[in-house]
Amino acid sequence: MRVTVFGCGYVGLVTGACLSELGHVVECIDIDADKVATLQSGTVPFFEPGIDALLQNKNLSFSTKATAPDLCIIAVGTPLAENGSADLSQVFAVTDLISVMEKPPKAIVMKSTVPPGTTAKIAARTGLETISNPEFLRQGSAVQDFMQPDRLVIGASSKRGFALMEQLYAPLNLPAERIVNTSTNSAELTKYAANVFLTTKLAFVNELALYCETVGADIDEVTKGIGLDTRIGNQFLQAGPGIGGSCFPKDIRALAFQSKALNHHLEIVQAVIASNDTHQNAMLQKIVNMCGGSVSGKRVAIFGVTFKAETDDLRNSVSTVIIPALQNLGAKITATDPMGMENGKTCFNGVEWKKDPYLAVESADVVVVLTEWELFRKIDLARLAEAMKAAKLVDLRNIYTGDQARGAGFEYDSIGRAGSIKG
Numbered sequence: 001m002r003v004t005v006f007g008c009g010y011v012g013l014v015t016g017a018c019l020s021e022l023g024h025v026v027e028c029i030d031i032d033a034d035k036v037a038t039l040q041s042g043t044v045p046f047f048e049p050g051i052d053a054l055l056q057n058k059n060l061s062f063s064t065k066a067t068a069p070d071l072c073i074i075a076v077g078t079p080l081a082e083n084g085s086a087d088l089s090q091v092f093a094v095t096d097l098i099s100v101m102e103k104p105p106k107a108i109v110m111k112s113t114v115p116p117g118t119t120a121k122i123a124a125r126t127g128l129e130t131i132s133n134p135e136f137l138r139q140g141s142a143v144q145d146f147m148q149p150d151r152l153v154i155g156a157s158s159k160r161g162f163a164l165m166e167q168l169y170a171p172l173n174l175p176a177e178r179i180v181n182t183s184t185n186s187a188e189l190t191k192y193a194a195n196v197f198l199t200t201k202l203a204f205v206n207e208l209a210l211y212c213e214t215v216g217a218d219i220d221e222v223t224k225g226i227g228l229d230t231r232i233g234n235q236f237l238q239a240g241p242g243i244g245g246s247c248f249p250k251d252i253r254a255l256a257f258q259s260k261a262l263n264h265h266l267e268i269v270q271a272v273i274a275s276n277d278t279h280q281n282a283m284l285q286k287i288v289n290m291c292g293g294s295v296s297g298k299r300v301a302i303f304g305v306t307f308k309a310e311t312d313d314l315r316n317s318v319s320t321v322i323i324p325a326l327q328n329l330g331a332k333i334t335a336t337d338p339m340g341m342e343n344g345k346t347c348f349n350g351v352e353w354k355k356d357p358y359l360a361v362e363s364a365d366v367v368v369v370l371t372e373w374e375l376f377r378k379i380d381l382a383r384l385a386e387a388m389k390a391a392k393l394v395d396l397r398n399i400y401t402g403d404q405a406r407g408a409g410f411e412y413d414s415i416g417r418a419g420s421i422k423g
């Protein structure tokens with residue numbers, strides 16, 4: 001099939017490159033001419049493991065203008081608008097463009113995350129078959145997730161729509177039980193439901209971790225105990241500094257906004273948002289407590305600014321809350337991140353950047369782990385403690401054990417474990 005993918009971001013580029021690997025002829029379109037030029041030169045403008053090699057495919061091209069495909073896939077951004085709704089302006093800009101194409105495509109495929117009802121609205125607006133095909137890939141393992149998905153969710157309103165998607169994904173050879181054919185509204189809500197469910201699980205574990213500090217329990221022991229229950233499962237049970245990232249925070253808020261607008265309050269969704277805000281404040285407090293009650297004039301070394309490891313993405317990362325909050329309290333910040341420094345430099349003011357973690361802690365009063373990079377896990381803690389002005393470590397990813405950190409000479413705090421200082 002001839003496919004045009006609109007949006008060369010994390011989702012669009014991976015989608016386009018993988019579809020070309022599956023044998024389709026793909027052009028990837030982006031409004032950002034610099035990004036297109038970078039891709040045309042064979043360079044990926046962001047960090048995503050495994051994507052570089054796929055750019056060599058002869059069936060894959062990049063442009064700022066679309067030609068005449070069979071399918072138009074929309075993978076543009078749907079950020080949060082000021083009022084808390086999903087900002088669909090990029091989506092509508094693309095659909096307006098598609099609707100005036102000289103040769104209309106057989107269908108529009110909506111891969112961007114959009115609130116229930118959007119795909120149907122686009123079908124009405126364009127008069128074209130419009131299919132919802134939400135994406136579930138994870139940054140950091142996006143290529144593998146696309147090529148070996150747990151499931152494909154296809155929302156269509158006609159047999160023809162489902163048949164087109166069957167043709168698109170046939171080379172994946174997925175067993176029928178992993179393909180979920182639904183209405184467009186169900187497909188759109190499935191995406192939000194998945195993200196909100198995962199967010200809820202994380203928020204619950206984070207709350208539980210702080211409760212462990214109150215009752216003298218250990219979150220690692222508790223999550224191991226519940227995770228072995230197959231009804232619960234052991235994934236997404238890792239306590240951390242709070243929910244961040246390019247999708248979870250915006251998607252949960254967009255769903256909350258839509259439900260409010262429809263006068264149907266989703267109480268758990270609201271509670272998760274509030275719980276996460278409270279948790280991030282508690283994390284800030286942990287850093288302040290470690291500094292003896294005030295960070296004013298103190299230098300804080302931040303290990304990791306991306307929202308998780310294996311990405312260069314800082315969108316809604318917890319670092320974007322914690323760093324400015326520390327600066328407001330008078331702290332000076334030095335930060336290090338294996339892949340996030342370039343984006344970090346445009347995201348934060350007044351931060352000193354160091355490539356080498358050992359240099360980042362020089363003259364620091366405390367080091368704070370915000371992202372669980374392998375580099376930080378493997379660090380020589382004794383050497384780190386030695387390099388610091390004061391050997392204090394706040395591990396907000398629980399990547400070290402108390403024995404390791406204290407054994408290396410650190411005053412140590414983590415989340416919800418024996419010896420943790422109440423956040």
Ligand SMILES: NC(=O)c1ccc[n+]([C@@H]2O[C@H](COP(=O)([O-])OP(=O)(O)OC[C@H]3O[C@@H](n4cnc5c(N)ncnc54)[C@H](O)[C@@H]3O)[C@@H](O)[C@H]2O)c1
Nearest residue numbers: 007008009010011030031032076077078090112113135139
């Ligand atoms: N990032 C993820 O892990 C992930 C996972 C699943 C779903 N999603 C959803 O996929 C969508 C895209 O996310 P992303 O992370 O790839 O976003 P992104 O910001 O990385 O990429 C969006 C791209 O669209 C381009 N664009 C904007 N307007 C355009 C236009 N009119 N024509 C062509 N290109 C245009 C931008 O320049 C940008 O390159 C969002 O709805 C997101 O919620 C993201």
